[in-house]
Amino acid sequence: MRKRWLNRSATLVLVVAFFVVWQYAGQANVANKLTIGTPAEVFRWIGDWSSGTYTDGWSDLWTTLQEALLGYLLGTVVGVSLAVLIAGVDVLARLVMPFVAAANAVPKIAMAPLFVLAFGTTVACKAYFVSSLVVFISFFAVFNGLRSINRRYLDHVQILGASRWWTVREVYVPAIVGWLITSLRLSWSWSLAAAVFVEYLSSNEGMGHIVQSGQESLDAATVIGALMIIAVVAVCVDAGLVLVERRAKEWRPA
Amino acid sequence: MSTTRLNRVGSGWALLLARTALVVVVVALWQVAADQEWVNANFFSSPSDVWHSLGSLSASGDLWRALESTVVVLAIGWVLGELAGLALGIAIGLSKRLNDIIGPIIVFANAVPRILLLPIFVVWYGFGYEPKVLLVVAVMVVFVALNVAAGVREVDGLLVQNMRVHGANAFDLLRHVFFPAVSLWVTSSARVTVGYALQATIGSELLGAESGLGSLISHGQVSFRSDQIIAVLLVAAALAVSVDLLLATLERRAVRWMPKT
Numbered sequence: 165m166r167k168r169w170l171n172r173s174a175t176l177v178l179v180v181a182f183f184v185v186w187q188y189a190g191q192a193n194v195a196n197k198l199t200i201g202t203p204a205e206v207f208r209w210i211g212d213w214s215s216g217t218y219t220d221g222w223s224d225l226w227t228t229l230q231e232a233l234l235g236y237l238l239g240t241v242v243g244v245s246l247a248v249l250i251a252g253v254d255v256l257a258r259l260v261m262p263f264v265a266a267a268n269a270v271p272k273i274a275m276a277p278l279f280v281l282a283f284g285t286t287v288a289c290k291a292y293f294v295s296s297l298v299v300f301i302s303f304f305a306v307f308n309g310l311r312s313i314n315r316r317y318l319d320h321v322q323i324l325g326a327s328r329w330w331t332v333r334e335v336y337v338p339a340i341v342g343w344l345i346t347s348l349r350l351s352w353s354w355s356l357a358a359a360v361f362v363e364y365l366s367s368n369e370g371m372g373h374i375v376q377s378g379q380e381s382l383d384a385a386t387v388i389g390a391l392m393i394i395a396v397v398a399v400c401v402d403a404g405l406v407l408v409e410r411r412a413k414e415w416r417p418a
Numbered sequence: 419m420s421t422t423r424l425n426r427v428g429s430g431w432a433l434l435l436a437r438t439a440l441v442v443v444v445v446a447l448w449q450v451a452a453d454q455e456w457v458n459a460n461f462f463s464s465p466s467d468v469w470h471s472l473g474s475l476s477a478s479g480d481l482w483r484a485l486e487s488t489v490v491v492l493a494i495g496w497v498l499g500e501l502a503g504l505a506l507g508i509a510i511g512l513s514k515r516l517n518d519i520i521g522p523i524i525v526f527a528n529a530v531p532r533i534l535l536l537p538i539f540v541v542w543y544g545f546g547y548e549p550k551v552l553l554v555v556a557v558m559v560v561f562v563a564l565n566v567a568a569g570v571r572e573v574d575g576l577l578v579q580n581m582r583v584h585g586a587n588a589f590d591l592l593r594h595v596f597f598p599a600v601s602l603w604v605t606s607s608a609r610v611t612v613g614y615a616l617q618a619t620i621g622s623e624l625l626g627a628e629s630g631l632g633s634l635i636s637h638g639q640v641s642f643r644s645d646q647i648i649a650v651l652l653v654a655a656a657l658a659v660s661v662d663l664l665l666a667t668l669e670r671r672a673v674r675w676m677p678k679t
Contacts, residue, residue: 171518171519179523199542200542258433259433269658269662271619271620271654273533274651276624281460281639281644353529357531357533360531364625375537376537378537384538395534398529
């Protein structure tokens with residue numbers, strides 16, 4: 165117990181030391197102050213941001229979250245539908261799976277400019293882009309899941325007189341929800357990153373836009389501050405999803 | 419009974435033919451849809467435009483220079499990312515205390531979307547190779563480290579104790595136990611890590627770099643040329659698929675000696 169406490173404080177010391185060195189390096193201009201800022205500046209900026217001194221910061225964060233959420237929902241709906249269709253029709257799976265695999269290999273981040281070109285700087289544009297990443301994650305999660313459902317179990321259920329509807333409701337739907345929960349963390353880390361990325365590329369609102377404008381005016385405190393906020397949000401979302409995942413898996417035998 | 423019929427349909431030449439037909443139909447539909455303006459031309463362009471764009475990019479040599487730059491960044495970034503991740507992963511895998519101390523920091527870093535660090539790196543280093551390589555390393559290092567650490571911890575403790583008893587020192591252990599264990603993981607995860615590295619490379623080139631496939635895409639965006647964007651995306655996809663196939667082959671070779679489980 166005491167050792168654990170010691171290690172935790174060592175972690176804390178390490179983090180504090182990092183900030184002290186950073187402050188010193190920025191102040192003494194060891195590295196160019198323009199490029200690394202100082203923690204004091206960054207925290208002041210974050211304070212301004214949250215109190216609304218800087219143009220209403222919370223609405224930028226809300227925009228980003230909205231884009232990520234809409235994109236996640238759209239991508240999941242499309243991904244699951246395609247997975248059910250393709251996994252259900254064997255011929256279709258044999259026909260198109262190599263193409264799906266190839267499409268999945270495309271560095272999807274690189275498609276961002278195409279979405280910007282087609283849909284402008286709208287929230288919908290970002291949501292579409294986010295969904296183009298999520299769709300593959302949910303597709304593969306559900307497709308592989310559907311394929312791994314035990315045939316013998318399905319045969320049993322059928323012999324015992326289950327209707328098609330009953331099978332869908334009691335076997336397939338819970339299974340699909342289970343795989344979606346398993347892929348939640350991955351989907352969300354990509355959703356947030358993709359939303360901010362495409363905002364940074366071209367936008368007039370959202371956290372990515374703040375980063376971009378900070379970079380344009382060579383304001384390191386803004387760039388680093390905005391990224392820190394995104395990082396904290398991402399970590400909080402991830403922690404929340406870990407809870408959801410644990411909750412959902414509670415009833416399952418280990 | 420239906421599966422046997424499917425197996426016959428879904429095998430060899432018939433399947434290949436069906437897939438080719440599918441591609442032809444899709445491309446033809448795409449062309450017709452573009453000509454008749456059924457679809458958003460800013461997004462879909464058209465196959466003929468994409469083909470022309472591909473031709474002119476390749477003829478001017480821009481495409482090949484970009485491809486070369488991307489491959490160089492990818493290769494250097496991947497190697498450095500693996501090395502950094504291995505060093506960190508072995509360190510926290512072997513030392514419980516170190517893991518307790520910096521573990522929380524690594525878990526935190528793992529939850530941060532690291533591709534977003536690029537603006538900071540660009541502010542530090544400008545638009546040369548450095549920020550791109552650094553981004554690839556940043557994207558990879560946590561993933562590699564966490565997995566290597568898990569692999570190191572899974573090494574059979576009895577084996578280590580046996581070697582210790584027989585007089586092996588720390589170096590012997592690294593050389594004969596941990597290195598082989600870890601190299602197996604590096605091989606089997608190469609396809610995933612190279613995929614990450616390629617995303618990071620092209621992502622970094624998109625954001626104002628002067629070379630690479632990503633910068634060609636970004637030029638396409640600025641000049642409203644969706645045909646150029648799609649052409650370069652196809653090249654990027656071809657690069658990704660061929661690297662993946664190459665690694666899959668290498669992986670099969672590398673694990674051939676292993677007993678099948």
